Amino acid sequence: MEINNFDRQSAAAGIVYGRKKAALFVSALLMIHFGLITSGIAQENLSKEIRWVRQSVEYAAVCKQTYFAAWRAVKSMAPAQQGDWAVVLDIDETVLDNSQYQVELFERGESFSYATWNRWVERKESAAVPGVKAFLDSVRAIGPHAHVAFITNRDAKLDPATEGNLKALGLWGDGDVLMGRRERADTKEVRRQEVITGTGRCEGLGTRTIIALIGDQVGDFFEPADGVSYEELKTQVLEHPDFGVRFFALPNPMYGDWERGY
Numbered sequence: 498m499e500i501n502n503f504d505r506q507s508a509a510a511g512i513v514y515g516r517k518k519a520a521l522f523v524s525a526l527l528m529i530h531f532g533l534i535t536s537g538i539a540q541e542n543l544s545k546e547i548r549w550v551r552q553s554v555e556y557a558a559v560c561k562q563t564y565f566a567a568w569r570a571v572k573s574m575a576p577a578q579q580g581d582w583a584v585v586l587d588i589d590e591t592v593l594d595n596s597q598y599q600v601e602l603f604e605r606g607e608s609f610s611y612a613t614w615n616r617w618v619e620r621k622e623s624a625a626v627p628g629v630k631a632f633l634d635s636v637r638a639i640g641p642h643a644h645v646a647f648i649t650n651r652d653a654k655l656d657p658a659t660e661g662n663l664k665a666l667g668l669w670g671d672g673d674v675l676m677g678r679r680e681r682a683d684t685k686e687v688r689r690q691e692v693i694t695g696t697g698r699c700e701g702l703g704t705r706t707i708i709a710l711i712g713d714q715v716g717d718f719f720e721p722a723d724g725v726s727y728e729e730l731k732t733q734v735l736e737h738p739d740f741g742v743r744f745f746a747l748p749n750p751m752y753g754d755w756e757r758g759y
């Protein structure tokens with residue numbers, strides 16, 4: 498269960514620490530704890546990174562706190578915007594949790610392939626990343642100048658399946674933009690520019706200021722230079738003024754550009 502609006506959640510925070518609530522909270526934690534032990538036995542052969550995403554409350558906590566920080570930033574920046582603005586989110590391991598696909602690969606002794614991946618996407622069974630629904634509901638509640646754009650490197654042909662999965666989870670809003678990747682040259686930066694300038698797939702939507710970007714790969718925030726080393730890129734990220742201000746990164750220990758050195 499997820500509280501579906503961060504502002505309501507903040508208002509409720511004051512009563513969480515009442516005695517009765519505390520007792521209920523402890524009971525709930527014990528139930529979660531025993532539930533995890535049970536599922537942990539069944540899935541103990543899974544790799545640690547998959548287990549961490551699926552079985553650790555710390556993963557959920559990091560995701561929730563990232564989305565909450567993003568919400569606080571958006572809430573403070575929104576009133577100063579002239580005209581329309583947007584938040585841009587990646588899809589995989591940012592909005593949708595595909596750890597079940599990773600489990601199935603593990604069970605079959607396979608590694609990633611586009612054939613199995615596309616079949617997984619068509620099933621529309623991905624779960625929501627913790628915190629994302631409250632974030633999106635809160636952003637949309639700001640008003641008509643607030644917009645949501647999803648920019649994903651899923652094949653653009655899979656956009657209908659992706660949209661269906663988002664709708665099933667209550668994550669899709671009227672007027673949202675979803676842009677899968679059409680071809681190699683169709684980078685995320687190309688698509689971010691379409692959001693900003695109201696061109697290409699965003700023709701007719703008008704110009705929009707992107708006030709926050711959320712993702713699990715550095716390319717969700719900016720395009721790393723060709724041939725950049727891990728050390729150089731790490732320095733760029735650590736010195737970049739936008740992380741924690743406009744850029745909000747989620748953890749993905751299961752896969753990523755880090756595996757092949759960017």
Ligand SMILES: [Mg+2]
Nearest residue numbers: 587589590713
């Ligand atoms: Mg991703």
